[in-house]
Amino acid sequence: MNQVVETILNHRSVRNFKNQALDREQIEVIVKSAQAASTSSFIQAYSIIGVTDQNKKDKLAEIAGNQAYVAANGHFFVFCADLHRHKVIAELEGTDLDDSIESTEKFMVALIDAALAAQNAAVAAESMGLGICYIGGIRNDLEAVKEVLKTPDHVIPLFGMAVGYPDQETDLKPRLPLEHVYMENEYQQDRALFEKQLDDYNAVTSQYYRERTGGKREDTWTGQMAKMLGRKSRMYMKGFVEKQNLNKK
Amino acid sequence: MNQVVETILNHRSVRNFKNQALDREQIEVIVKSAQAASTSSFIQAYSIIGVTDQNKKDKLAEIAGNQAYVAANGHFFVFCADLHRHKVIAELEGTDLDDSIESTEKFMVALIDAALAAQNAAVAAESMGLGICYIGGIRNDLEAVKEVLKTPDHVIPLFGMAVGYPDQETDLKPRLPLEHVYMENEYQQDRALFEKQLDDYNAVTSQYYRERTGGKREDTWTGQMAKMLGRKSRMYMKGFVEKQNLNKK
Structure with missing residues (x-):
């Protein structure tokens, strides 16, 4: 097994980090790795916001359901599906691209693009001895996240990623057969x-x-899933996404 | 720079493959790598279909706009957002989970889960000296893909991934600053x-x-984007996704 596959198979989420910030070079390697991922028709429909302001981190931690590791980590990234850039391009090129930008197809493209980039970032970070944890919890209240990060229309903050020097040992979680x-x-x-x-x-x-x-x-897995899905959550999402002028057509 | 980051930064899409199939072990390493990715609340909302039947590959190549490398490669994967499994769980556990399963939030979760898995697969494949190309073109006609792969409701084939021994040298494509x-x-x-x-x-x-x-x-990038987005494409997607009982609520 090569070192890359070993890194990938060795993934486990880390939720306790040492009090040590990532340096600029580490951040750049992680972002460049994200950008190296494939992108649908070269569209590059995502943005990454690094959050270093402690007030903002605290607010995001609260939104995510008081997850301490959102506030305390080596660096906190937010990955966004982003078609704002393309809306600006429409203006610059003097053309109307709204039907495309507002379509479910392009919403899917932006989500997939952002997720591919994020997973490259995760693997790169782990290869450097860092731990990571995806934070879907920011989707508890994207109106509030939008306010913290000042994201414009056509942008959906999808998830955070806490990165840092691990301060815990965690077990590998068994996957579906x-x-x-x-x-x-x-x-x-x-x-x-x-x-x-x-x-x-x-x-x-x-x-x-x-x-x-x-x-x-x-717990059984099916029992966990029934319980988790039984609690309807984030049912505001459809309305929120449409309000950002995405996933409408 | 470590070997993992080097693999990631060295990515370029490969569209010409030698006539040599992946072996079972390679396929398993790729799928296990995919499964090792993070998954939202452990939901594992995706499936991967490996297509080896040449007739099916030919049909998918045609759907994707006659892309020869969909038919000719070492192995062809299709990554699907999949909440069918959770619909079955609802039946097994005797509970109604439709509101959750049909929500935009869970549609997003399934897309992100599938994409994270796919990018792990891509990096793992490349680390083994294989080349890959994502094939968004299968979304040209998902009704037809559904027929070829016999996917049930609550499943959206998102993209293919052609994998194989590279038979070409391609350049790195510059990303946004x-x-x-x-x-x-x-x-x-x-x-x-x-x-x-x-x-x-x-x-x-x-x-x-x-x-x-x-x-x-x-070409300028903004010019390319204006041209690409100016051709409205796959506007049937919203209806198709809703017909699979996803992204509805």
């Missing part, structure tokens, strides 16, 4: 097998939690 | 500077095309 996630030639049509794979995975996740909690927890 | 994509503490408010950065980048891209085409092309 490979044969459940990876299929060949067509989506799996055999419902009984599909359910058996979920059952098998439930046994794996129960065991994982049992071992980590001395038997106190033994 | 780092300081245009990466901002600190707030989104850039200075419109004049914003436009200047686009101008500077236009000079870089013109130069890039001039050198590659012996002066025949000298």
